[in-house]
Amino acid sequence: MDNAKIQGLIQQLAQRNYQDMFANDFLLTWEKSDQHIQATFLVADILRGLRQRNISTRLFDSGLGISLFRDQSTRTRFSFASACNQLGLTLQDLDEGKSQVAHGETVRETANMVSFMADVIGIRDDMYIGKGNAYMREVAKAVQQGYLEGVLEQRPTLVNLQCDIDHPTQTMADMLHLINHFGGVENLKGKKLAMTWAYSPSYGKPLSVPQGVIGLMTRFGMDVSLAHPQGYEIMPEVEAIAMKNAAAAGGKFTKSNSMAEAFADADIVYPKSWAPFSAMESRTQLYGDGDFDGIKALEKELLAQNAQHKDWECTESMMASTHGGEALYLHCLPADISGVSCKEGEVAASVFDRYRKPLYMQASYKPYIIAAMIMLAKAKHPADSLAAMLQEGTARIR
Template identity: 60%
Template sequence: MEKDAVKKYLELLNPFLLPTYISQLKDLKLNRMYGNDFFLTWEKTKDELDAVWIVAEALRHMRENNISTKVFDSGLGVEIFRDYSPRTRFSFASACNLLGLSATNLAEEKSRLASGNIARETANMVSFMADVIGVRDSKYIGKGNTYMHDIADAVTRGYDEGILEQRPTLINLQCDVDHPTQTMSDMLHLINVYGGIENLRGKKIAISWSYSPTAGTPLSVPQGIVGLMTRFGMNVVLAHPEGYNIMPEVEVIAAKNAKISHGSYTLTHNIEEAFKDADIVYPKNWAPFAMMEQNSKLYEQNNYNKMNILENELKAENAFYKNWTCTSDLMKTTNNALYMHCLPVDITNVSCEHGEVDAAVFDKHRKQLYKQASHKPYVIAAMIILAKFQDVPGLLEKLANSNIPRKM
């Protein structure tokens, strides 16, 4: 990376240069973010994505320097987690707390939602004092993103009809299509590591399937990576065994993005080819798109017996690809690559007999993995602020000038 670019970026990280962040925001077109939701990264403009990263950095450095970032005096952040995820749940709760909101969890399994209450009633009943709703629903193809839009449409109608005093913003905390809070955090990590987003142009990133003894996780992380990072001139390589495809429509988006950004998007069924000379590697497990589609159909039919059979079949198929794992020898073929993962990760001879990564690789990159994860609360908080406040530069300026300490 260029020394001047790194120096310039490090200067921007100075917490006493908050006016720089504010000035950067003033140059961006952000009108569409106010009063809107965050579903998929490729629905946002580059200005809107840049704004999330700038606000996230500003919030981090205000907190690190004991400046209060509470922009709400009261209000709720409602989390609806239809999938289990302590990391994203904690990040959402942290983001709400950072801004002055109280996070509250709607446990579907302990409510009448488990008996079939629909999104319209769910949305309005939890939104009387809510400013944001975070939804995670990623297990079934065609379900998660649709459910989120149903929630968003319902609160819009509730607000328009005067039932709700404010329209809560919806944040996608992972759906069947994308995981925007994760991939936006991943990109912010890369921006920090390489000293600016301009230095990512031309970098090779390999997002690769890797073996896990589990049946497979959702497709939204690899889809989110190829959907976002192709927009910034990176050379994105997707690697997986034959049959472990992601959604074809997301691949179309990735190819289009790469053409516009003068980067590249390629597919390989060879993990060694993907890792060779890579600057960044992101090996993780996922379930094949065809299996996810089949599983969703069985779910609609309440055919849990066949779902279990399908899961066992996939585990057996996965076992043919135990060599698809991130080893120290494989890492030696890279360009001293940065190892990334959304966590948790299956570590060979630690959490399982054969996993996604060798213990030596994980231990070498542990510090950077934790830093990667640390961006998510700030990214979520930035998404909330940009949706709830019309003049975000003015808001940050007010926070900076007030200099109210976070702790007395």
Template identity: 60%
Template sequence: MISFLSEVIGIRDDMYLGAGNAFMSEVGEALDLGKEEGVLNQRPALVNLQCDMDHPTQTMADFLHLTHHFASSDGNSSIDNLRGKKIAMTWAYSPSYGKPLSVPQGVIALMTRFGMEVSLAYPEGYELIPEIMETAGTFAEESGGSFNVCNSMDEAFQNADIVYPKSWAPYKVMEQRTELLRNQDTQGLKELEKRCLEQNAEHKDWECTEQNMKLTKDSEALYMHCLPADISSISCDQGEVSAGVFEKYRTDTYVEAGYKPFIIAAMILANRFENPVETLEYLMRRNDKRIHI
């Protein structure tokens, strides 16, 4: 019934590793079939609001934020301005576990397409899905950028233009968690959480602080986060980022978040019109005023 009454379907399914993205693909195929067989009058757009593999609305909002932040002196926000910029996508400590892999995976898979130098850092054992890491390496090679992996936040921060410290659960842990969720094993989930929190606690030094920000380019790298961040002494005793660093970049992170609705709107527009650029130019030429009732 949703497909009969809707022009757009948004799905967020990041809980089950190996299932969320597959489910979205199945929904898309069902919509295609319904349209082809004349059951549906229209084929609704399907927007991935986050899955186990990727978080495209977030990472494209991040990318749009970067194009504006690194715009040239004449205001040109061309994506070419990002070529050669270094972004450090790093794990960071959190007092919670089970955070999805989709944001770091989306970041490394998108930024490597545009000639950026992408440095992925995490403690040993906190790997991402191997296929996505391989894809990021391929994109970097094709775009003339670079992709490297290390086990040191400080190393990743060295001379970085952008830092993105964000906690996530280890890939292997998410596999175990998925199996436990499917089996409705409540006790198993509690035991897994206990082990993971103990493992996280071994890496409390993985925090974005004023000290390691000094390692970045001119000590002024752009701090990014998908929000909400675990802010030390604010939202938790110790977390992903110090209160001082977050406060310095608080407005920047809000601006970053503000691009997401425009990304979703662009996805919808691209689905509805054969030539979305031409459609936008037409609307701009009309210059219709908004009507307030």
């Protein structure tokens, strides 16, 4: 990307209405306006362009980015670290097992104690239905109170790195990948995207990726098809959001219990395992009650249920049924690859290997999306800040 292209993107950004993203959080994509979403994509592309030109994008001279991961993570963990570093923030991970949280410290106290000189807090809490997003909002409320009371010199921005409802950094990265892959957002209108369940030999995978995909992709006039076996339903309120988005954007949102039907003539496919909404509700209740025998019984039940649907696999024959036999394959990674990471899984090894480079490109957008979310929340005039970075041209490597 040359300087003229970057300058053009900055000019587009200056024309967007995104000012109320300043001093705000990013928790769910459907809480953000179309202008907010477009601004995030633009900033991410600009930051990527500056990086490619070896131009420094240090927005901060000092400050902390705090990360809290309540579930395992590779891509999102390192993407958040990369985003903070790119903007000039030092990263500090909050390990609850090594903190006073283990001794009963309250959310309000923890949130304020870790937020001195912190500019952003990234949280991943996706394991329990009704808990993750609610916890993030509790943290946000606590730091807002600390800021208003003068305890904190600045109010840290909260970024949802995956919760029980949505995975905004993932789906925004997915969407930016699609925009660039198809040569512009205008080329996505009418494209068919199949968001389908796929078999996994493990249980309890979060609902947030399929919910995030249908909650975001339906805003772009696409034909979004959600498919899963009976009994693997997602949150009905998110389906309602997808239906509303599709109607407003002139697209479609359909549901079926057939992977083949969803894949037929699809331009984009996203086969991904997830646990049934009702089962995730049960697991949350069992953990709340401390019923570990019940949890073991539920796990056994769900693994047996999964095993009934091993034919839900992204195979070569399934891919051949897509548009021109060349649909773009997406996955948030890691995928359960048949014959590689497991005996039978979500995707055939030959399919995964053929799309390995595009998958890595898909993942590469996440650090820039996260950095864009932070920048739009912390810089009063992001377009001016980015223009200054471009003009100054300070070399990242000297």
